[in-house]
Amino acid sequence: MRRIRAAAAVVIAVSTLAGATACGGGSDTSGGGSNDSPKTLTYWASNQGPNIAADKKILTPELKKFEKQTGIKVKLEVVPWADLLNRILAATSSGQGPDVLNIGNTWSASLQATGALLPWDKANFDAIGGRDRFVDAAVGSAGAAGKDPSAVPLYSLSYALYYNKKMFADAGIAKPPATWDELVADGQKISKNGTSGKWGLGAEGGNLSENIHHAFVLGKQHGADFFDGSGKPTFTSPGAVAAVKQYVDFMAKDKIIAPGNAEYAQNQSLSDFSKGKTAMVLWQAAATTFASQGMKPEDWGAAPVPVESGTPGQGKDINSMVAGINMAVFKNTRNTKGALKFVKFMTSDDEQKILNKSYGAIPPVKAAQQDPAFSAPDLKVLKDTLSNSAAPLPQVASESQFETTVGTAIKELWADAAAGRAVTTESVKAKLTKAQQQMTQ
Template sequence: MAGRHKLALLMAAALLTGSLAACGEPVADAKTLTYWASNQGSSLEFDKQTLAPVLERFEQQTGIHVKVEVVPWSDLLNRLLAAATSGRGPDVVNIGNTWSASLQATNALISFDPQAFDRIGGRDRFVPAALAAAGAPGKAPAAVPLYSLSYALYYNKQMFADAGISKPPATWEELVDVGKKLTNGKQWGLAIEGANPSENAHHAFTFSQQYGGEWFDVSGKPTFDTDQNVAAIKRYIDLMAVDKIVNPSNAEYAKNESLSDFANRKAAMLLWQAAGSAFQAQGMSPEEYGIAHVPFPANPPAGGKKVNSMVAGINIAVFRHSRNLEGAMEFVKFMTSDAEQVALNKVYGSLPSVKAALADPAFAAPEQKVLAEVLNSTASPLPQVTTESQFETLVGAVMKEQFANAANGKPITAAAIRAKLKAVEQRMKG
């Protein structure tokens, strides 16, 4: 106990001085921070331009200069894990909220205990649904919410009208039926990102919830090859393989190409998180598309849950190895302030993670209204277990392979999916 007490005192001293340096290394300039931002907009350059005035305001208020790098999603997790392992990297980072528990397990991020929350204005400021994906249950969060999101169904109004469709589908059966009417050789019913493991895993989670399944048991052990999970994956892959409402080329999509297909009228529907700003960047006006809740099964199986989205979003975290912890905490406080939450989320079309900002009229538009309805009623956080990031990587890769098979005309069978899931489950168990 004495050792723990001494460690706690040392950590407290480091927080006060902002000088938690690696052994033998000089203390960094207290007026400088490094920040890895996630790619939220239509391009890395768009994000740099969006963040530039924000970081300038922070420097004017605090005198602290922030060196920012916008990191593509395809690289972010690996770079975060490398920084966590090496003890070298930025001071402040954006993380996908689904990775919170996995990164928390590395002990590389500071914990937002009551004292840390007090330093950024208090825990009660944050939207409870957003905090649900900030770390393992029963532990102090490893990060705090920055941008809140949920999945929604986007649809092209004119393409629907031309096909004689009066309203968006509310069930998967209706989506397939509508998708077939909208697929005609020049356009497709639905666009997806078949080569994007994280995107695949998000849909695997949602379908599994609707089918009454779970990817982990209560102890955090993987339960991948269950009937429900197999059926969940097959239902999603079959949108291409059996229903043929998805262009086979989508099996190679991994970098937001599906958004371009939708914005350029090559696909009539899209399942995505806060896509409006990306559409606008490609010349599509908000009047051209509608937004609806993600469908549910017409006849839910026993145990099926009323879930149609994971709790999506971006969290902001501070590395313990930062040599300017005081400045890092000031930056988190600034980025989660009411004013900056309104400014940033307004640009990105996402939802503020703090209550006061969410009440701003800027978030009363149809898109944000639907996203908020889903987030606060029918969204569920992905399992907050230490191996969640492995789940996304491995199960997402299984689905990527199945999409590739579907694109090449190979049959997609429950037996083949089960075998692949069983193999990655065994890999997870080591």
């Protein structure tokens, strides 16, 4: 999932809306409200580009193309990530929602548990060309195991290490780091213990989802999961504690992240990277944003996120969560047939090439991935990561609550680091203990 921050109120909403359903509120149909001749659909798109205006510029011509082909007008609203989950949950309770919407794939199981989304059973998948058109890992991140997915993959993403080539050359660094020890050493050459005016690595301490994504990956590398096989939280396991401490220590101990990053929100780390203030950033499909901020392709490179062994893979060599955007339909939309047509259009081979090229993402549709455009060096890193060394976040109903509670715990630890307060194994465990207790309230 990309660019997601959930407020505490969302946690309560997810748990209390189990079993709720929603009506698509913006659809006009002919024939007295039947699904036979839909005239319009409403669509909430997530903010994927550098800004909302960029998304509208990318999506509007494609929606016009769909209208020309089908006669169905799509009313577009691009919703910022900071608002999207709250908007979706409000729609599930009020019935005043869109017909079709984007969701971050890590929310899939949580939203599935509300009962508000159309299940993607065999018949619905067949209506858009079949489930086997999609990459298995992408479908696997669209809902809980053993249940029909709650959404269809739209854009696939993974994390990469982006680095500033000039800053590396100026510091005498010949290649991107493959291990965390190398990353810390490289970062310290650039940061010089905070005296150089530049920093080795960027982070977004105020971005709860970013905190979770990196803690999850580092947890895998420490042999830990944040939930057991029955879906119970295990936030205080030694591996989970070590993972969170390693992440925050990039600022607290290693001094390669600027203290101000403790309060950074969405995309602020990318802005610093684009301005040459930081030499490295861990991010998903950042090329479009870099270009919008004046960077040229030759200014930066992309490499796999480090692992202790230096060779990404499975088990302790996982180096990314399976990230991406899914497309869902509200179960009680009055335009089911029109909604299915729209999802089919957006996930068609041609549209997948157009949209994923525009956003610098990887198509989750197998045929579209074969386009040479997705063999660019940075996209090859993302594609190889998705294929070989990524793992889905826990597909449990309480996943969004996990993002809020643990994401907030890490945010508080960043604040400690920025203020010069000690970040110890004990203080990390105390924060994660509090987060785990909140999960059971």
